[in-house]
Amino acid sequence: MIGMSTAPAGRRRGPSKGDLREQAILATARDLLSRKPLDAITIDELAAGAEISRSSFYFYFDSKLAVVVALLHGLAGEVGRDAGPWLDGAGPDEPALRRSLAALAALWRDQGRLLTGALAAAPGCPPIARWRAWLREAHVERLAARIARDRAAGVAPHGPAPRVLAEMIDDLRTAAFAAASDPEGLVDDLVVVELRMIYGVLPAHHAEG
Amino acid sequence: MIGMSTAPAGRRRGPSKGDLREQAILATARDLLSRKPLDAITIDELAAGAEISRSSFYFYFDSKLAVVVALLHGLAGEVGRDAGPWLDGAGPDEPALRRSLAALAALWRDQGRLLTGALAAAPGCPPIARWRAWLREAHVERLAARIARDRAAGVAPHGPAPRVLAEMIDDLRTAAFAAASDPEGLVDDLVVVELRMIYGVLPAHHAEG
DNA sequence: GAAAAACTCGACACTGTGTCGACTCCAGCC
DNA sequence: GGCTGGAGTCGACACAGTGTCGAGTTTTTC
Numbered sequence: 001m002i003g004m005s006t007a008p009a010g011r012r013r014g015p016s017k018g019d020l021r022e023q024a025i026l027a028t029a030r031d032l033l034s035r036k037p038l039d040a041i042t043i044d045e046l047a048a049g050a051e052i053s054r055s056s057f058y059f060y061f062d063s064k065l066a067v068v069v070a071l072l073h074g075l076a077g078e079v080g081r082d083a084g085p086w087l088d089g090a091g092p093d094e095p096a097l098r099r100s101l102a103a104l105a106a107l108w109r110d111q112g113r114l115l116t117g118a119l120a121a122a123p124g125c126p127p128i129a130r131w132r133a134w135l136r137e138a139h140v141e142r143l144a145a146r147i148a149r150d151r152a153a154g155v156a157p158h159g160p161a162p163r164v165l166a167e168m169i170d171d172l173r174t175a176a177f178a179a180a181s182d183p184e185g186l187v188d189d190l191v192v193v194e195l196r197m198i199y200g201v202l203p204a205h206h207a208e209g
Numbered sequence: 210m211i212g213m214s215t216a217p218a219g220r221r222r223g224p225s226k227g228d229l230r231e232q233a234i235l236a237t238a239r240d241l242l243s244r245k246p247l248d249a250i251t252i253d254e255l256a257a258g259a260e261i262s263r264s265s266f267y268f269y270f271d272s273k274l275a276v277v278v279a280l281l282h283g284l285a286g287e288v289g290r291d292a293g294p295w296l297d298g299a300g301p302d303e304p305a306l307r308r309s310l311a312a313l314a315a316l317w318r319d320q321g322r323l324l325t326g327a328l329a330a331a332p333g334c335p336p337i338a339r340w341r342a343w344l345r346e347a348h349v350e351r352l353a354a355r356i357a358r359d360r361a362a363g364v365a366p367h368g369p370a371p372r373v374l375a376e377m378i379d380d381l382r383t384a385a386f387a388a389a390s391d392p393e394g395l396v397d398d399l400v401v402v403e404l405r406m407i408y409g410v411l412p413a414h415h416a417e418g
Numbered sequence: 419g420a421a422a423a424a425c426t427c428g429a430c431a432c433t434g435t436g437t438c439g440a441c442t443c444c445a446g447c448c
Numbered sequence: 449g450g451c452t453g454g455a456g457t458c459g460a461c462a463c464a465g466t467g468t469c470g471a472g473t474t475t476t477t478c
Contacts, residue, residue: 016424016475016476017424017425017474017475018424018425021425037332037333039333042464042465042466043465043466043467044465052425052426052427053426053427053428054427054465054466054467055426055427055428055429055467055468055469056425056426056427058466058467058468059424059425059426062467063466063467064466120329123246124246124248124249157410159398159401159402159405159410160397160398160401160402161398164395164398165398165402167385167388168381168385168398168399168402171381171384171385171388172377172380172381172384174384175380175381175383175384176376176377176380179376179380186373188369189368189369189370189373189374189377190377192368192369193368193369193374193377193406196368196405196406196409197402197405197406199410200405200409200410201366201368201408201409201410225455225456226455226456227455227456230456251433251434251435252434252435252436253434261456261457261458262457262458262459263434263435263436263458264436264437264438264457264458264459264460265456265457265458267435267436267437268455268456268457271436272435272436273435419478420477420478421476421477421478422475422476422477422478423474423475423476423477424473424474424475424476425472425473425474425475426471426472426473426474427470427471427472427473428469428470428471428472429468429469429470429471430467430468430469430470431466431467431468431469432465432466432467432468433464433465433466433467434463434464434465434466435462435463435464435465436461436462436463436464437460437461437462437463438459438460438461438462439458439459439460439461440457440458440459440460441456441457441458441459442455442456442457442458443454443455443456443457444453444454444455444456445452445453445454445455446451446452446453447450447451447452448449448450448451448452
């Protein structure tokens with residue numbers, strides 16, 4: 001995940017033993033999260049996976065949630081991946097929206113339990129709450145701006161305040177992906193639904209009987 | 210909440226001491242839930258509120274979540290309240306949808322923490338998961354049927370499978386209400402958004418500039 | 419090769435949950 | 449009146465998971 005060669009090499013210090021242990025904890029966490037939900041994972045397991053004692057774990061992280069925060073930061077860049085063309089564009093640009101949603105769906109497929117666990121832990125864990133709020137805000141703000149632009153251009157109908165609508169879309173995405181066993185199978189339907197929420201029914205989707 | 214007069218009366222046994230204690234536990238739970246989230250409530254507090262020892266609590270309920278389940282069942286009737294006219298009707302019947310959402314919003318206003326706590330506990334607590342699934346299914350099924358009917362009648366445009374669309378609408382409601390500090394303030398916007406998800410933009414909401 | 423830092427761990431304290439068995443209380447019955 | 453059995457009560461215990469502390473060992477640095 002770090003991408004460095006595994007050679008500690010004699011000369012020039014590579015990652016210190018501590019760095020390796022820290023990575024081992026993170027790797028163990030990722031691994032366990034692929035198999036069970038966050039709150040079924042104990043610090044014991046995390047420590048065992050990194051081959052250190054439970055007390056040593058605390059040398060590296062303050063708590064289980066601190067590990068989650070670290071994993072989350074590793075994800076920060078990926079969350080908004082490919083959303084640019086959609087968020088910065090204008091009008092019902094279906095392909096751009098689909099690309100944005102496809103990237104998000106892939107993330108939920110790979111990191112679903114991490115995201116689910118983080119979401120569940122957010123109330124009661126300020127750092128995670130902040131991460132979540134920051135991410136959500138980034139999306140909501142740009143999407144709201146886009147909606148306002150489209151309305152001003154007469155491309156989108158009036159309705160709920162852009163910000164409220166954007167929040168609902170964000171909520172819907174999160175809820176739908178969190179509940180789905182196959183996030184990627186949801187993309188096409190989400191595309192249609194989001195476009196409807198913003199623009200109403202597009203001509204191509206109209207039906208007569 | 211039980212509705213009986215408070216007189217234990219000399220003759221004819223009223224509720225037994227145990228029944229009263231059970232009610233006291235439920236009342237304490239409701240009370241605490243109005244002030245803090247479920248997982249900040251301990252069995253100690255519940256027992257103290259009912260003026261019994263912690264071990265005695267277990268005479269009445271198997272666990273904290275069993276109390277939640279009991280509270281939830283007390284709510285079962287209210288959740289779908291006033292949804293009938295909307296779910297059994299046809300076409301974009303905005304007033305009916307609004308009444309249905311208003312009733313739901315009132316429930317979230319009064320029981321938000323209970324619902325939030327139950328939702329969070331559902332994975333990992335089969336009885337709660339079943340309650341949630343049953344309720345959701347009841348809504349989704351009727352809504353999906355309604356959407357299918359409207360499409361067949363040419364009133365609603367085609368799009369995602371009725372069931373999928375109904376699930377998204379259910380998810381959106383839950384997510385929006387769970388996140389809102391003022392659920393009732395969301396009703397009008399939800400009405401517009403849900404109608405759009407099903408029917409597209411209605412004439413009255415079109416804008417030209 | 420000695421001081422400092424990085425690291426490790428066992429032992430402990432704490433919180434919350436759930437169980438067990440002994441005890442009390444009270445109603446109904448001989 | 450005294451007996452019995454079920455309802456209700458509780459203290460003591462066992463357990464899991466978390467987090468802390470201080471005494472050790474290893475590694476780095478000069």
